[in-house]
Amino acid sequence: MKRRNYLTTTAVLAGGSALFPSMTWAKEELLKDGDLETSLKLLNLWGEQPSVKQELLKNAYTYLNASEGRTLAGLAEQPEFQALCKQAGLTHLGGPLLGSVTEEGASVWIRTLKPAKVEVQVGNTSYGPVFSTVESDLTAVVPVSGLKPGTQNPYQVLVDGSPISIPEDAALVAAPAATSSGKVRIAFGSCFHRWGLGNQKQSELILSRNPSALLLLGDIAVQDRKNHLGLHRADYFLRDLHPAWQNLVATVPVFATWDDHDYFRNDWAGIPKGHTEQDKQGVCDVFRQSWNNPSYGFNDDRRGVFLRTRIGPCDVIMVDNRYFRENKDGSFLGDEQMKWFEEQLLDCKGPFIILSCGSMWSDYVSNGKDSWGVCDPEGRERIFSLIEKNKIGGVLLISGDRHGARGFRIPRSSGFSFYEFEAASLGGRSGPAATSDKWNTQFYGISGKYAFGEFSIEADLPDPEVTFRLMGDDGTEIHKLTLTRSQLTPKG
Incomplete structure (x- = not known):
């Protein structure tokens, strides 16, 4: 499909302002998240938006901030907001x-x-x-x-x-046939943290590579709103105002799970101290209304946001490492989700399986803070042992949380190695050390750069292959690694 000149279109929407602001300013100033001024800066970060669009955000933020339980449906009933929507030519929210x-x-x-x-x-x-x-x-x-x-x-x-008005050249994508052969490309990453959502270069690059899906692993649109559901909704409203986001998701299907910042706040899980089961359920309900997954957790009153799907020759399992955690050792997924996870692993039929977690599988970065290694090493061992015992092949681990992007081989005593691909770089934020002399199993590491991960799978080869690429928003191939299914299959 022919792609339109996206940058020109965005310049028109932005009133012709400079499209690429200093991201040094962004990273320093936008750490002060949480107020209307910051939200307006984010809206205009990638090009100043029309004044009526700014007034829409001001009006929405003011209304939604006034009470924890306020909704976008309530906002849409307000005469002043209705008048602004009409003035802006807005056909939908x-x-x-x-x-x-x-x-x-x-x-x-x-x-x-x-x-x-x-x-x-x-x-x-x-x-x-x-x-x-x-x-x-x-x-x-x-x-x-x-x-x-x-x-x-x-x-x-x-x-x-x-x-209604939708992005020009928007197309509805159907995935490749779900067989054990064929080809598919899947993009992934985490940590947009609101300011990466407007990065038109990155969005256009993802579009140009024609992935069948984009897996988002958390810290996407909501920033540390705790139990203020009105502000959760305000952040989703801001997400949907960005032209870059609008163009991307109108053609690339998205699967989304959360991590700490779009759950409650940094490193929080389960029922945080001072909050209630009702708070947790409310945050989950807002998330489910704001995304388009095939399922959310148990799809009943137990809630959660984990899911399993199939994209061409690749099975995908995305776990929820926040909702069911009991804030004690050994409860990263909770008992019921862990049982579900094991059942899904044993049921996978594709030559490759993507296992997604919002935080990291390995212990290397920040001494494993808020990851499997510190929070639930026994649970991780249970999963890894299940894969090895049953010789489940083609497993690819993806993760986020630790700002930047890093890849690790996770060696096992059996001689087998798992491979973890972290791409927490959709927002270009700096984080912990990108590399270390102590990490002798690391194969890439960056920080402070916009980048997304990508798997290109060729399952019709005698020994099916997957090629990982870490792509910078300028089109640079930062890292490339090709692995065969046999390399990703336990032997003993």
Whole structure:
């Protein structure tokens, strides 16, 4: 599919301002998260936005900040906000955000301006309707199926029968066929931390590489809002105002789990001290309304955000390392999720399996702070031993949390090694040391640079291969590593 000149389009939206501000300023000033002034700086970071768009954010933030329980549905009822939306030509509050991709299609998430009937049209076929409601905080998710595997299909979203404005050249992606052969490309990363969401170079680069999906591992859009659900929603509203984000997710299907910052705040998990089960459930409900996953945890009152999916020849399991933790040793996933995880691992059929966790599998960075190595080494050993005992092949570990990007080989006493690919660099933030002389199993490390991870899988070879690339937002291939399935399969 031909891509439009994205930078030119963004310049028009931004009023022609400088597109690439000093990120030194961003990293120093935007550490002061939490107030309206910061949110406005973030909105304008990648090019000054029209004044009416800034007024929209001011109005939304002020309303949502006033009470912990305020919603976007309540905001949309306010006459002043309605008038600003009309002045800005806003046809909807968020989306389209693609997700839940399969070989036959994907789902389309949208947030409307009022309770409405939502349909998606692909060619001459209409899907839906699905109704957005006050209870869903004006969101609707429309499943689309019956497409040919591995295709990109132009689409339109209709709200109450009228087409809404969506990014030019938006296409609905169907994944490659779910077989043990074939090719697929999957992008991944974490730690947008709000200011990376507007990085148009990075978004356009991901788009240009035509991945079948983008896996986001946490610290994405919400920044340390604790139990203030109004501000959780304000941060998601800010996310959906960024042209770079709008263009990316209108074509690349997204699967998302959380980490600490978009859960409550840094290093928090379970029910934080001074908070309640109701607080935890509320944060989870807002997250589920703001994304487009095929499932969320147990899909019942137990909640959680873990999931399993299949993208072409690759199984994907994304765990939830926050919601079920009991803030004591040995409870990283909780008993029920751990049992679920083991069952899913044994059931995987693809030549490669991506295992995703919001924080790191290894102990190397920051002495393993807030990772498996410190919080639940017994649980990690239980998983690794299960993989080795059952000779489960093709396992790729991905992680986030520790700002920057690092890759490690995790050696086992059996002589086998797991490979961990961390790409917590979508927001370009600096973090702990990128490298160390003590880390003799490390194969890449960066800090303070915008980058995303990518797996290109060729499963139709006699010994299927996966090539990892760490891609800088300037198109630089920072690191490349090719591994075969046999290298990723325990022997004994």
